Amino acid sequence: MIHPAHRLQDTKEYYFSRKLKEVRALAAEGHPIINMGIGSPDMPAPEAVVQALESGLKDAKAHQYQSYTGIPELRTAMARFYKKHYTVTLDPETEVLPLMGSKEGIMHISMAFLNPGDEVLIPNPGYPTYSAVTKLVEAVPVAYDLDATNSWLPDLDALAQQDLSRVKMMWVNYPHMPTGTKARDVFFEKLITFAKAHAILIINDNPYSFILNDHPKSILDIEGAKDVALELNSLSKTFNMAGWRVGMVAGNATYINHILKVKSNMDSGMFYGIQKGAIAALELESSWFDTINEVYAKRRQLIYNLVEKLGCTYDSNSVGLFVWAKLPEGVDAENFIDTVLQEKYIFITPGTIFGTQGEGYIRFSLCVTEEEIKKAIKRF
Template sequence: MIEVAKRLQTVEEYYFSKKLREVNVLMASGKPIINLGIGSPDLAPPTKVISTLVESLSHSNAHKYQSYQGLPELREAMVSFYRDQFNVYLSPTTEVLPLMGSKEGIMHISMAFLNEGDEVLIPNPGYPTYASVTKLVEAVPVFYDLTEENGWVPDIEKLEERDLSKVKIMWINYPNMPTGAVASEAVLIRLVAFAKRHNILLVNDNPYSFILNENPRSILEIPGAKEVCLEMNSISKTFNMAGWRVGMLMGNSERLSHVLKVKSNMDSGMFYGIQKGAIEALKCSKMWYVSLNDVYKERRELMWKLAEALNCTFDRKAVGMFVWARLPEGVKSEAFIDLLLKENHIFIPPGTIFGSNGEGYVRFSLCSPTDVIEEAIARVK
């Protein structure tokens, strides 16, 4: 028998990969399951994006290998996007690297900078991939607390009390998933200063800036941030293109060159038509964001009603495409979602999949039409 690599003993199959099999079995047996779990946009991308993709298929270069660094015009579109949206100025030749989604970026950054035994500061609650990738590259996850009482932002004073001598990378994610919290400019300034003091690479994962958020912000806006920070972004949520797998990594040219060494050995470039479509998406006018958020506002109002019907509480100031809700006192997250699935045929993820500080919380996705959310409300009332 051929044994699997030891690194696989450190991680489990991704929660949604596993749980959705169970949900699909229930659906196949005839159960009318409402899935309010995953943040996969159900709306269409901009029309021009689709037509550009179709037109690109007849281009003479469309079906060849593409550059590991993406088309020059894609990089130009990405830096223009950052200039227009965040007032951040970057070089299109050296300070932006297109990615096949942010999850790829997490792996590539980790492989570029982490050695066995290096430590990584990871938010709790937070995106599970930060911890699983850290383990896969044989580094050590060190979880830091995010709490409702502290606005779901890092407590710098508590971090300073730790032994940080082995910490190489710190992951942050603002606007935050799963909580919807935003980090003020003051918080970002303190985080950049913290990273400088301790020689830590601070990476902000930033795909939710434009969903129900009136003040989009990049950590690269902070003076001196480029010295210690990288930022990932994505077109998945902003332009309803999750399946296209297009992300971007921005920051210091030397650090990006290290990531490119990893990336160039793991893929052979992004499909030409997808790059051309992404360029069109990044050119969208402000009306795109307004119309998109009008839809999400209507859905969020209904999701708040569903949360209230389940006796949950939540922060109406939170942003992004989820509602992070606190369960009634003493109710356990996984028991709650299993009961909801069994009795009401509604699936939502428990807060515990994002870390121990997610106990007592659940997360609702806004990626379902209003009639589906209304049906969910009717089932629980």
């Protein structure tokens, strides 16, 4: 038997990969499962996007290897999108790199900048992939705690008192997943100052800025941000294109070139038709966001009703694709969701999968129809 690499010793199968096997098994037994755990948009991609994909399939270039940096029209569309919605100017030739989903970018960025033993500041609670990828590249994840008392923002003054001499990168994610917290310019300004003082590369993972959020922000809009920050973005949630796998990383041309060195050795470029569809999405009018947010707002109100029925509390000022709810005092999150799954056949995500600071919380996805949410409410 050939043993796996040491880097896999602390790497577990992704939680949703494991848990969905249990959910599928219950469904196969005939149980009426309602899945409120996954943030996978259930509405279709815009019709103009689908038409652009279909048209792209007929192009003579469609079945050839594609450029590692994407076709020029896609990079230009991404730069225009940032200018229109975030007031951020990007050079489409050097400051934006298309990705096959932003999750790919987490690995590419980590491989481009981290050496074994480098430390990485990871939000707790936060997206589990940040920590998992850090370990895969043999760097060291260092959790920084977020909590409701500080509006789920890091205490940068407290962090500055720690030994940061080995810290090379810091992951932030605003609007925040799973809590839905927004970050204001004053926080981003302080974060950039902190990064420059300690020579830390900041990466803001920003896939939720248009979901139930009237004021989308980019960290790159802050003066001096390109010196020490990159931003990941995605079309998955914004345009109901999760399965299309289209994302981007934006920032300083030198940093982008480092990432390209990794990416160009790992894939052969995004499928041409998908690139054409992505261009169509990025060029849509802002009314598209109004359309999807009208649906999500109705769903969120119903989820609030369910949350209250369960005796939980929530922050009505949060944004994004989820509702982050606090369980009654003393209730264990994982035991709670297991009981609900086995007795009510409803899958909810426990806050603990996002870190120890998620204990006592559960997360509901808005990627569930109003009809299904009403069914869930009736089961209680």
